[in-house]
Amino acid sequence: MSILALETSCDDTCAAVTDARGAVLANVVSSQGVHARFGGVVPEIASRHHLELVNLLVEQALDEAGMTLAQVELVAATQGPGLVGALLVGLSTAKALAAARELPFAAVDHLQGHVAANFLLTGGDGRNGSFQPPFVCLIASGGHTLLAHVRAHDGFEVLGRTLDDAAGEAFDKGARMLGLGYPGGAKLEALASGGDAQAFPFPGSRSERARGGWGTARKSFSQGLDFSFAGVKTALLYRLRELSQRELHARAADLAASYQAAVVDSLVLRAERALERTGLDRLAVGGGVTANGELRRRLRSLGATVHIPERALCTDNAAMIASAARHGAYATGERPL
Ligand code: KG4
Ligand code: ZN
Numbered sequence: 001m002s003i004l005a006l007e008t009s010c011d012d013t014c015a016a017v018t019d020a021r022g023a024v025l026a027n028v029v030s031s032q033g034v035h036a037r038f039g040g041v042v043p044e045i046a047s048r049h050h051l052e053l054v055n056l057l058v059e060q061a062l063d064e065a066g067m068t069l070a071q072v073e074l075v076a077a078t079q080g081p082g083l084v085g086a087l088l089v090g091l092s093t094a095k096a097l098a099a100a101r102e103l104p105f106a107a108v109d110h111l112q113g114h115v116a117a118n119f120l121l122t123g124g125d126g127r128n129g130s131f132q133p134p135f136v137c138l139i140a141s142g143g144h145t146l147l148a149h150v151r152a153h154d155g156f157e158v159l160g161r162t163l164d165d166a167a168g169e170a171f172d173k174g175a176r177m178l179g180l181g182y183p184g185g186a187k188l189e190a191l192a193s194g195g196d197a198q199a200f201p202f203p204g205s206r207s208e209r210a211r212g213g214w215g216t217a218r219k220s221f222s223q224g225l226d227f228s229f230a231g232v233k234t235a236l237l238y239r240l241r242e243l244s245q246r247e248l249h250a251r252a253a254d255l256a257a258s259y260q261a262a263v264v265d266s267l268v269l270r271a272e273r274a275l276e277r278t279g280l281d282r283l284a285v286g287g288g289v290t291a292n293g294e295l296r297r298r299l300r301s302l303g304a305t306v307h308i309p310e311r312a313l314c315t316d317n318a319a320m321i322a323s324a325a326r327h328g329a330y331a332t333g334e335r336p337l
Contacts, residue, residue: 001020001073001074001326002017002018002019002020002025002065002067002071002072002073002074003017003018003072003073003074003075003076003322003325003326004016004017004058004061004062004069004072004074004075004076004094004097004322005017005018005075005076005077005094005108005318005319005321005322005325006054006057006058006075006076006077006078006090006091006093006094006318006321007077007078007090007110007113007316007317007318007320007321008050008054008077008078008082008086008087008089008090008091009078009080009081009082009083009086009087009090009110009316010041010046010082010083010086010142010143010316011031011032011035011041011046011049011086012029012030012031012032012315012316012317013029013030013032013049013050013053013054013057013090014027014028014029014030014057014316014317014318014321015028015054015057015058015060015061015318016028016061016317016318016319016321016322017061017062017064017065017067017072017322018120018319018322018323018326021121022119022120022121022130022323022326023120023121023122024120024121024122024313024319025064025065025066025067026060026061026062026063026064026065027061027312027313027317027318027319028057028060028061028064028318029312029315029316029317029318030053030056030057032045032046032049034049035182036181036182036183039176039182040172040182041083043083043084043085043086044085046083046085046086047083047085047086047088047089050086050089050090051089054089054090054093055093058093058097061318069097069101070101072097072101072103073103073104074103074104074105074106074325074326075094075095075097075098075101075103075104075105075106076094076105076106076107076108076321076322076324076325077090077091077093077094077095077105077106077107077108077321078090078091078107078108078109078110078113078321079091079107079108079109079110080109080110081109081110081111081143081144082110082143091107106324106325106330107330108321108324108325108329108330109324109329110144110321111139111144111146111148111156112155112156112324112329113320113321113323113324114137114139114141114144114286114287114314114320115137115139115148115150115156115284115286115324116153116320116321116323116324116326116327116329117286117309117313117314117317117319117320117323118130118131118135118137118284118286118307118309119131119132119153119323119326119327120309120313120319120320120323122309122310122313131282131284131307133150133151133152133153134149134150134151134278134280134282135150135280135282135283135284135307136148136149136150136159136271136274136275136278136280136282136283136284137150137156137283137284137285137286138267138271138274138283138284138285138286138287138290138299139285139286139287140166140167140168140267140285140286140287140288140289140290140295141166141167141168141286141287141288141289141315141316142166142168142169142172142183142185142287142288142289143166143168143169144161144162144166144287145161145162145166145167145168145227145229145267145287145289146158146160146161146162147159147160147161147225147270147271147274149274149278149280150284153327153328153329154327154328154329155329159225159274159277159278160224160225160226160227160270160274161226161227162226162227162228162229163226163227163228164228164229164230165229165230165233166229167227167229167263167266167267167287167289168183168185168287168288168289169229170229170232170233170263171183171184171185171188171260171263171289171292172184172185173233174188174232174233174236174256174259174260174263175187175188177233177236177237177240178191178236178240178252178255178256178259183288185288185289185291185292186291188256188259188260189256189260189292189293189294191252191253191256191257192253192256192257192259192260192294193253193257194253194257195252195253195254195255195256195257195258196253196254196257196258197257197258197260197261198258198261199251199254199255199257199258200239200254200255200258200259201258202232202235202236202258202259202261202262203231203232203235203262204228204229204231204232204262204263204265204266205232205258205261205262205265205266206261206265206269225270225273225274225277226270227266227267227270228266229263229266232259232262232263232266235262236255236259239255240255260292260294261294264292264294264295264298265298267289267295268295268298268299268302271283271299271302272302275302275304280304281303281304281305282304282305282307283299283302283304283305283306283307284306284307284308284309285299285306285307285308285309285314286309286314286320287314287315288314288315288316290308290314291311291314291315296308
């Protein structure tokens with residue numbers, strides 16, 4: 001079944017077309033650069049931009065797929081979670097298209113979308129194979145951090161999630177404290193590449209654990225599958241306060257590398273634990289943070305079969321929403337409309 005999908009949960013306006021086999025025929029994204037100057041996404045601005053862009057993106061996706069609306073058999077859109085005003089634009093557009101063409105409509109959960117990105121066939125003609133359940137899926141983005149047990153194509157069980165910030169948010173906030181721009185994950189990684197990851201034993205890092213720095217109060221949390229990044233963020237703030245401007249300049253790379261290590265360690269440790277607890281040796285990922293080289297390297301060294309979709313399918317995109325819809329993973333459990 002050929003599917004047209006929209007994703008507008010945050011600041012990326014996305015449209016995609018997939019075919020009957022789950023191959024990606026088009027996957028277009030228009031990122032709204034306008035939010036950088038505010039240091040974060042401004043919901044009202046995001047909604048307005050979605051409204052301006054969404055029809056153009058639908059046309060572009062159909063064009064790239066070499067299709068017309070008449071050939072689409074199902075329309076899908078992200079139902080949530082996300083910014084309400086932003087979601088509304090994609091949902092209303094998709095519903096209107098479905099209603100006008102008398103097509104079924106699928107409302108899809110955004111996180112199910114990240115999981116389903118792993119099922120897609122890529123490489124134009126679909127020569128790159130997809131990853132099939134069962135597997136553990138680590139989703140780490142600017143808005144979400146989650147470990148999922150994926151037993152089937154149309155759902156997942158949450159094994160652990162963040163209790164405070166998302167991993168990408170932790171990267172972005174750390175980057176901001178270090179004077180790097182927004183979004184700062186990739187910039188922090190670049191700065192970290194010249195630094196010593198052991199220089200500052202931040203909470204959550206292997207070096208802190210090796211020093212026996214985990215108090216009993218945190219032990220039970222630390223043995224679970226939930227994440228917390230508030231501690232490492234505060235620790236960075238305190239370290240920065242202790243350093244003079246000159247020291248800060250001299251040690252910026254060490255600070256970035258140590259901070260990155262703490263966030264990555266926290267992700268990898270829990271992913272490894274989730275594999276152990278489920279008895280699985282297959283791991284998939286999703287979310288923008290999985291672009292991080294250190295995270296990829298560490299996940300690949302776990303000894304499990306690791307599936308990392310291409311970057312365009314890890315960050316927010318509509319092909320993943322089409323993939324979830326293709327497998328009947330509708331957020332509402334039915335086809336409304
Ligand atoms: O999935 P995504 O594109 O958007 C959503 O948040 O939904 O993820 C964006 C997040 C941002 O927080 C960004 O800083 C982070 O992914 N990110 C990275 C890297 N590239 C993007 N974090 C660490 N290292 C990177 N190389
Ligand atoms: Zn996302």
